[in-house]
Amino acid sequence: MTRTGISWHVIISRRWSGGLNEGMNRMIQLDLRFAREAFRESELELLEPAVAAADAALRRRQVAGADFLGWLDLASRTLAAGTQALEEAAEAIRSEADVLVVVGIGGSYLGARAAFEFLKPQYYNQLPRSLRGGPELYFAGNHLSARGFRDLLRTLEGKRVYLNVISKSGTTTEPALAFRVLRAWLEQTAGHEAARKQIYVTTDAARGALKHLADVEGYPSFVVPDDVGGRYSVLTPVGLLPLAAIGVDIGQLLQGAAEAEQSLTDPRLAANAAYRYAAVRNVLYRKGLTTELFAYYEPALAYVAEWWKQLFGESEGKDGKGIFPASAGYTTDLHSLGQFVQEGRRNLFETVLRLTEPPCDLAIPSAPQMDDGLEYLAGRPFNWVNDQARLATQMAHASGGVPNLLVELPDMSERSLGQLFYFFELACAMSGQLMGVNAFDQPGVEAYKTNMFALLGKPGYELQQAALRAQLESAVT
């Protein structure tokens, strides 16, 4: 770090590098001390039978949505089967591409983006290639903004671009339209033959428009399994291929998830942190705490929060039920949402994600002449200050009537992230059972799609279009 000229106050501390035996007791933890005033232990005990029954039903694949339980042992199955084909494709992309553009939306977007921002430096795309260790990475196909396309295409100009198009069906509007634009751009700038080698697809094993196109054009293709829904798919090729292509250790990612699988098999709440999390949030929901604020103290977790919001919001928000999932990046948002959390309407609880050991540290420089009232902190590590802010805030918010759950993750490694993904997936499945919903479908997304196809003039939607037009004309502004 001497090149930066700040060697005197940078301390790199990567004490834990992830040996297997050492790691087994470094599992994700749940700490409820800042939520204790919101419920009695007996309330959890009363949920034990429901949790045990739900666990048994899940493990026997006898719940609503049971066709989508492949994620339950996905990581261990994938490790057993090996990831050689994925690694080889990733290596080809990594060695050839200046830029990888991942085209996907929802579950075909958020998991990879969460892992990318968690594991790679901020401003990754601006780093010299030698520091990046892989191609630049952009995400497309997740909006319909012309301005968004303009800005992306301007950034791709003159670079050797690879695409990874991710869509089970190949007909989802946003990624399909983005693929049209990017493929046309690629064929025009690189030529049809080159483009064929620069396009990778992740899609259905046998059916669908994208699978068919891949077969015709000879695009290398990977499979979105039938038994894993979009929001549970980050550890399938959906997330693994782009992550491996930018140099993420997907073996460690899977290893972490597999360890979580093994450590979260006991259905008793005292022994299963994921189920305990699910049970506590269900208790709080029944008391009227209907919004959960997922808070974190590292900016790199912003998209872990977005992934979490899809997972829980889409799984539970149905039949008029569900905990509304929101997020806050602290300490940033203590200066925006903090006032509301401390003193606003009392229908909130918080789930705080803490990193036990952030990847590097920095000592606070001494500067007595600045007279900023902070000289007492000179020489202290930022991570310690950040964690005291976290502790102070949890105590303040809990005192203000916002129960605070604390999820502790060992560090910012692939392995910890694998644990995190599995922990919340399992917790969400249990939450859905306790909420009394099918946690694996999303019937509500059809309503806007039907309207949209009608308004766009899709053949076959003429009657709906006429009905919508009539409704619009009669509406009073």
Next chain:
Amino acid sequence: MTRTGISWHVIISRRWSGGLNEGMNRMIQLDLRFAREAFRESELELLEPAVAAADAALRRRQVAGADFLGWLDLASRTLAAGTQALEEAAEAIRSEADVLVVVGIGGSYLGARAAFEFLKPQYYNQLPRSLRGGPELYFAGNHLSARGFRDLLRTLEGKRVYLNVISKSGTTTEPALAFRVLRAWLEQTAGHEAARKQIYVTTDAARGALKHLADVEGYPSFVVPDDVGGRYSVLTPVGLLPLAAIGVDIGQLLQGAAEAEQSLTDPRLAANAAYRYAAVRNVLYRKGLTTELFAYYEPALAYVAEWWKQLFGESEGKDGKGIFPASAGYTTDLHSLGQFVQEGRRNLFETVLRLTEPPCDLAIPSAPQMDDGLEYLAGRPFNWVNDQARLATQMAHASGGVPNLLVELPDMSERSLGQLFYFFELACAMSGQLMGVNAFDQPGVEAYKTNMFALLGKPGYELQQAALRAQLESAVT
């Protein structure tokens, strides 16, 4: 655009370039047609007296927090006084700096960032200087993450860096610590004398640590006025200096706000869209719709949403009251939060921000061989498709029991953004009156700060520290 090789499907349409007379009827609009089933017109009429009284009290500066009403006519006063000193400083930064780092948090961060992302291209910092028209821009001082500092410092390496440190007092923890780090880095890499010319401060006119330091070191300094609180400060030098430095037309920004000032003086709900917005959300809140989801269809609006969340959340979230402010970027989040919004727990309403005329457009390429079911859209403009998705979604969500307010902004110009800032500021002031809170204070942020200072060992907080330690030791995990 021929250099990009996509001239055949890019259409640049900047039909409206902002002439004053033409612009006066292009004001921000409120459309309630998708919320009509949630309330009767008579419910709004019943609020007219309260709105009229609150308006009179606001205009006479006789509300709680009346010392912080400077924003009411800030834009017109600033235009009358002129912005020459700001423009000159901005020009000096623009011509000399490779990079400008803005150091601030909360209201000293979100307004400038919202305007930056709204007005400048995505990936702005990666564009060649000739396309940027100003220095690269980064935001610091808004977190306590060592990893965040590492990544920023790595990016600044070898560049000519200017700082704009924004803090009324100079003692707010995050920006003060970031200033320590960045000043030390700057003095070490550029030397003390050069650093003095590269640091601009925006602070109190007369008092405080930062003002004192600026006087001692000779840093050029600009004033945070006493009568404008942080979350209303974007049109003071807090926002104007960094924005001018990257080439934003701050005259047009102020012009838009001044036009909104003039067009929103009538207190009657039928004549005042800002008050109508405030009244409708108050009616919905009283019916149990306690969460407002601010939704937008251009990714560039993400930080306008964050600015809005601070404005409303910090103004209203007190005394156990307040509408919880959340946000969603559509169509992206239709694939994550959409299920919940359509069918989850019914305590939501949405406020959708629509851009009548986005800054550029793109035609959907024809690609019948892709067989993606979208060929019927070939040749259609993306903006049209995006807006049909918006309309379809508003109708679907309203049918699902989520009233949808629609705020329409003419375009993505400085002038429209100025309107938007003033519109929501005025609406928020009225909302606070209708909610029965002081919309201009934030007493709740002291609780975590007191705990934090105690845990950090700040001199004078010894008793609080002992109390917190005792509380932590007795807590059951």
